[in-house]
Amino acid sequence: MNVVESRFQTTYGGAPITFGENSFDEWQKSVRQNMVAVDRVGRPIYEAVSVSKLPELKPSLIAKIVEVLKSAVHRYYEANIVLGCLDPKSPHFDPNANTRSDAACSVSEASIFKNDRIFGGTYQICDGPYELCEIHGRKHPLTGEYSCPSDYTPVRLLPRQVIGCVTRVDRGSFWNSYEEVCAETDAFWCSPSVLNANISDAYYFGGIFSETSVNPVTGDKSCPKNFNLFRLGKGLKLCASVDYEIALPKSVPFGGLYACQSGNPMTPLIDKYRNPLNKSGNVDSLKQAPKRCPSGYVTYSAGLED
8 A cells, every 4th residue: 555645835935945854954053044025015114203202303404304214115005016917717827916906807898099109219329439329329220310219209218328438539749638428318209199090100019128137028039929029228129020010919009108207198188088077187398297007008127217
């Protein structure tokens, strides 16, 4: 007669556990150095700072400390919350999401309008030495210029960046003078001015990635097969294709881009389409564009640019 013994053990945190003598005691000792979050219920850290707990500090200083901590906490959550469908039975289940979004699970929300996968492309203006700007200045492939196609508006995604420098030598009769000359870039993406903009002058969107983040479409730092790579800033890489038959099955809905310094003009545009009574769809200036995704879209942090 064969005897089969099985054991199932669930742990939260700690070093990887192996079955054997004293394994539980060894794991228990390792928990303090290998903690994991098991619940999201708690009080924010800035609530621990108060006059009663820090009586040696002036109330005005306490207030400033609280504001700094509160700002840091809010920035952390804005950067790390990934809204998405957490229902594994839904066809729109997002394994990268960490915060529930019922709208993301809805089939009706997955396709906001008929051209929701359209991406207007990018371009990058460079000012500086020719040898550097020849590399880092990038015209829009569809217009052949530093401009967007018709029906699309240029949106500055990143502030002006120093992309590289070279040393110039001025050779004189008695001595040489050296000067460091730098190239600066301005990065733009093209946002539709109207819904259902001209699709003949646009791309299908295949995701975004950088040196510090993977493309959620492919799961690694690459573009889907047969998609073109667009470089923006120092390290952002966007994937797009103009081939309808090849790109459509691999493309994803595109809800716009935003950064710390720039908002997303596609948010009010799409939100207004979903709800015609929503007056927030009227954005008179790009400066008023909100720094968020449209309702029903998932936020993805593509990387950090300085």
